[in-house]
Amino acid sequence: MTIMISSHLLPEIESIADTIGVINHGKLMKEISMKEIAETNTAYIELVVAATKKAAYVLADKVQVNNFKIVDESKIRIYEQGITTQKVSRELMLHDVGIISISQHSETLEDYFLKITTEVGKAC
Numbered sequence: 001m002t003i004m005i006s007s008h009l010l011p012e013i014e015s016i017a018d019t020i021g022v023i024n025h026g027k028l029m030k031e032i033s034m035k036e037i038a039e040t041n042t043a044y045i046e047l048v049v050a051a052t053k054k055a056a057y058v059l060a061d062k063v064q065v066n067n068f069k070i071v072d073e074s075k076i077r078i079y080e081q082g083i084t085t086q087k088v089s090r091e092l093m094l095h096d097v098g099i100i101s102i103s104q105h106s107e108t109l110e111d112y113f114l115k116i117t118t119e120v121g122k123a124c
Helices: 010-016 034-037 054-063 085-094 109-123
Strands: 017-025 028-031 045-050 069-071 075-078 101-104
Touching: 010 017, 010 109, 017 109, 028 034, 028 109, 034 109, 045 054, 045 085, 054 075, 054 085, 054 109, 085 101
Parallel strands: none
Antiparallel strands: 017 028, 045 075, 045 101, 069 075
8 A cells, every 4th residue: 555645744754654755846856765764874973072183083093983074173973883982982081082972873864855855956
């Protein structure tokens, strides 16, 4: 049985849909199952620190993390698989990097929608 729902309330769609279609400016951009989205989901650890340069040095040199991005003057996102928040916080504390917050995130359906529609906008 198929039920079609058109909605901008993506958190609700995420919780009830098996398959979604991304429509941008009236054009179907992508049809994908929620399972496929979950499998390609980009999980990351987000750090807010007092000194991003020092934290980046510790991550790269001491923790051997290479897949991270400095988002702004206090925020770093770590995309490395298999690294835990406990290991990151322990190493940063051992090297006197002040941690304001540390949290684990994963992409939502809204993040996925924005990524798809942004990529299409850049290609035009």
